[in-house]
Amino acid sequence: MSGKGRAVVRCGAAVGLLLALGAGVFAGWNLGAPSTRGTSAAAPPPSPTLPATGAVAGAGQKRVVLFGDGMVDGYGLPDGKSLPLLLARARPDLLLIDLGLSHEWSTQLVARVRDVTTAQADAVVLWTGSYDPANGVGAQQYAANVATLLDALKGTRVLLLPPVSLPTGPDVSAYAVELDRVAAQHGVQVLDATSALSAPDWLDSGQELGPRTDAALAALLAKAL
Numbered sequence: 001m002s003g004k005g006r007a008v009v010r011c012g013a014a015v016g017l018l019l020a021l022g023a024g025v026f027a028g029w030n031l032g033a034p035s036t037r038g039t040s041a042a043a044p045p046p047s048p049t050l051p052a053t054g055a056v057a058g059a060g061q062k063r064v065v066l067f068g069d070g071m072v073d074g075y076g077l078p079d080g081k082s083l084p085l086l087l088a089r090a091r092p093d094l095l096l097i098d099l100g101l102s103h104e105w106s107t108q109l110v111a112r113v114r115d116v117t118t119a120q121a122d123a124v125v126l127w128t129g130s131y132d133p134a135n136g137v138g139a140q141q142y143a144a145n146v147a148t149l150l151d152a153l154k155g156t157r158v159l160l161l162p163p164v165s166l167p168t169g170p171d172v173s174a175y176a177v178e179l180d181r182v183a184a185q186h187g188v189q190v191l192d193a194t195s196a197l198s199a200p201d202w203l204d205s206g207q208e209l210g211p212r213t214d215a216a217l218a219a220l221l222a223k224a225l
Contacts, residue, residue: 064094064225065119067109068127068161070102076208086218091225097121103207105131106145113152123225124156129163129179133170143178150186159224160190161217164197167206189224196220 066072066084074082084098097119099112106128116124126149132142150158160183163172183190196217201210209217 061093061095062122062225063097063120065097065099065116065121065124067099067113067116067124069104069106069109069129069131070100071130071164071209072125072127072161073098073100073102074209074214075100075102076203076205077211077214081211081214083214083218083221086215087221090218090222094225100127103131104128105135105137106142106149107132107135107137110145110148113149117152121156124153124158125161125221125225126153126158127161127163129172129175130166130169132163132175133172134166139174139178142175143182146179146182147186150182150188154186158188159221160188161193162190162197164200164209167202191220191224193217193220 072083074084074086079085084096088094088096099115099119101108101112109126109128128146128149129142137145146160160179162176162179165172180190196213196219200213202208203210
């Protein structure tokens with residue numbers, strides 16, 4: 001688990017991802033509706049392309065930042081099964097900016113929240129709390145961290161995802177209660193992710209969500225955004 005910025009380039013059949021933090025540089029996931037001209041019904045969709053760093057949203061597009069503990073970025077999954085790409089395919093009207101770092105907890109997010117405000121997003125999907133118990137962040141401190149994040153994002157639409165207990169980690173139910181309380185105080189919506197997270201699948205490491213849950217969460221966010 002690392003709080004340091006990292007640069008990742010995923011070069012595969014599906015998508016390239018550039019994530020450069022610490023210098024205010026952002027990568028966007030943007031898939032326009034693919035053209036079917038000259039292709040057969042069985043042909044796969046064209047490989048998506050990554051907009052230039054700092055890309056400006058197209059006409060009618062909204063800039064949406066994915067910010068959280070790494071579960072929002074589909075870490076460990078093939079590009080074609082990661083949450084950002086699935087969401088981008090479902091909602092080409094969104095320019096997705098992925099600022100998630102793997103295994104990050106709320107204290108680290110507070111230190112990086114300026115990255116989000118600099119991105120000038122129309123909406124922010126914030127997911128944190130899943131890794132807090134294992135890193136010694138108590139429920140009360142977690143609540144204070146979330147409040148700090150929401151204060152920093154005031155004026156921007158924020159969608160919160162509830163924390164999920166890792167297979168070998170502590171229970172996060174107390175953290176979910178605190179999230180609901182702080183969200184209500186700030187007038188922010190906590191998405192009902194019960195169906196997606198009631199029995200999540202996990203990769204072998206037990207630290208990253210599997211493709212079934214990523215797909216369910218992408219469908220949930222596609223409707224909510």
